[in-house]
Amino acid sequence: MHLSDKTVKAVREQSRQMEQIGNVTPRILKIMYDYNLFKLFVPRELGGEMLPLPDALRVFEQASWIDGSFGWLTDIGSGGGYFVSSILPSVCQETFSDKKAVVAGSGAPSGTAKRVDGGYLVSGRWKYCSGSPYATVFTVNCQIEGDARDSNPEVRSFILPPDRVKVIEDWNAFGLKATASHSIAVDDVFVPDERTFNVFDDCVYWHDPLYRYPFLQFSQTSFAAVCIGICRHFLDEAKLILKQNKGVWETSSPNRYPYVQRKVEGAERTLQQATENFYRAVDESWDTLVRHSDLSEQVQEQVSYVCHATSRAALSCAQSVFPYLGISAIMEDAPVNRAYRDLHTACQHTMIVPFYEIEVKS
Template sequence: MPLPDPHPIVERAREVAPLIHAASDEIEETRRVPEALDAKLEAAGLYQLYLPEAYGGPQADPRSAASAIEEISMADGSTGWVCMIGSVLSRRFAWMDPDAVHAMKDMTGSLRAAGSNRALGRAQREGDGYRVNGRWNFQSGIEHSSWMFGTCVLMDGEEPLRDENGTPRTRAVAVPVRDGEIIDTWHVVGLKGTGSFDFEVDDLYVPAERTVSRLEPPMIESPLYRARFFGIWSHTVHAGCTLGIARGAIDELRDIASGRGSTGSRTLLRDRERVQRMVGEAEAIVRSARAYLFEAVAEAWAASEARSPDPTREIANVRLAIAHAGHESARAVDLVFSAAGTNAAHTANRLERYFRDVHVAVQHAAAAPANYDGAGRVFLGLPSGLPGW
């Protein structure tokens, strides 16, 4: 089954993009999205692209979600990143009891969430819930979120509970942000505006209904919420972010090239053969990576829709396309950054920001070089050797 037609959320992202672009300098300086813009993004559903329709979300398919993040990231990479992370976290509600989800919304007025897959917390069983301690880093958008999903190791006293393979068992706990502490640690070279601070909870009780594991069956039926595809749909929107940053960089160079030369020549950049060639290369790189991503996503969506008994190859192909999109986006940005010459060094234009942002973005696990290795092994008839495949 092919992917559905693009979700209206893509057009909503396109409409709000000029406001994001206008606020980009403030986002960079303050390390967060301004309150007024944040409210518009939240009202449009752009922080919760994967939130189930049952809870008022768009429940956008992965291609539409990636396209929406791409539009936002063209305007500002940090805002695209925060929307991306929030959207990934919003999918966890599909695994939770509906009564618990409605109670959470009533409790804080919102289901907007930050979170982390890294098991940096400890959860000890206590009565009908868990006693939780932990500190999680890289909490993008935490200041504007109502909830934080923190993955914890389940403990039995001082020892972790283990599965049949001896691996520590984990579970994500949903914590009201107001019940923890946000710690300002975000002093970085790129994606400055994401406000990816640390978040800590100390001796906090969390009822069992506010915990979740993707190893359990989802409560909502959809190709978007099938456990085997959990990882690739999470990372598809990461590719949308990197591709959007690359497109934004190309557009920025076009504006620079139409009105400037360089310190060594008054000839406009657009009239130079080297610049023309590099822009052409960058355009081909981004378009090719994007086409591969959406082709692979369509094939995997069809496998999820059909409940394929073994979607390993489709999953490997999406994993590869996501990593490829990230690194090709960085390569395209490098090309246009070089093409701009000394102009690229000035913060008066945003090309240097796209450069910094994309090189931070590709440090994410979605673009890890190991994805190339894992996909290669699958295509050679071997196990991927990587978790979540």
């Protein structure tokens, strides 16, 4: 799948407006529906694309290169397809068949579920639910109420209809502003047994290799691909600033232009090497999974490490260049500023933050 030049132009023309309203515009949402971007991991029988993970990651990268929020929403919106194999086929049919089906939600177990006849009563509040204004279904994680002495309560996932969910418009981040990553809340909503699942169960209903790819690494690779795309856009905008200011900078300060040029070129080399390492590790892990049906702990750890290293490299590239781009770069309506903010916001996700030192090599 490749997003056309026409799509690139359409999205970027509306990037500033999307930031201002804190959501994608109807025109851009239609583009996402037309490309089936929210159903990249949904089986074709349900109207999805069922892309192999390496192919989908390259879509995430391109979408994020076009615009950070556009790429993030593509990643998050399509990610709900990973749950298909754990959900009853009849429920999947209801949930995913519509062309405009979009899953939003949260993986944090910040809700509670009380067992009752035929299902559960779910209550709670969950943060950072990207795409919440147009979601057709929400998935949330809850701790199951039980013995108060149990230090390790069961956690299950629940499928909620949007008409029972309150969206609390509290997304006020300095980047990825158009993702509408608001909080949601419910209070004693009944969820029948058939609309609950455990994402860590083995594949049950659908058997594409994707559903055997470990969920942690599935998420980490998705976020890392977004970071690559946003950083590529940032460096493209930095090169444009170089080109536009070449004459002025060479006249006013002879050392300025070549110095900044070296900074940008060094960042490009760093990102290129990190990107190659990332896709090599992902492609090899996917090939291993297809051949052997699972991934060893060692391979999983290698994939996690390369995702951490990739996000750190992308962040380091932007930080090494931004201070030298001049005063215009600090203006929020400048594309380079938006990409810088979006990248920092994406790299803040806990799943791709390494809580250990990683040396970024230029």
